[in-house]
Amino acid sequence: MTVKVTLKAEVRSLLRYGKKNARTGENIARVLGFKKDRTIRLAIREMTAEGLPIASSVTPPLGYFIASSQAEATHYINVLTSRLVNDAYRRRDFKRAARVLFEPYQTELSLGWKYR
Secondary structure (H helix, E strand, C coil): CCCCHHHHHHHHHHCCECHHHCECHHHHHHHCCCCCCHHHHHHHHHHHHCCCCEEEECCCCCEEEECCCHHHHHHHHHHHHHHHHHHHHHHHHHHHHHHHHCCHHHHHHHHCCCCC
């Protein structure tokens, strides 16, 4: 899904530099007249892909902000890396649990995928 350029400009106008100025997706959505923040998250994802270093914080102050220093950028990169590692462990554990619960042959037939 591609977000309209005008929406991205509006979201950009609400983002500030530095973690101390973070704004939640819900806040940005409310200001722009949206009930939920999904569209805001998509706009932020696209703007990041286009080259704007938008980070997010899950510790106070919560929300999105434009990285204002190499330290903020590095911290966010480390947070993303940690999430990837944790997701890999969760994926491994889920596969292991599914393997115990289902026989591989049944799983392959009913779900259309194989264990690797």
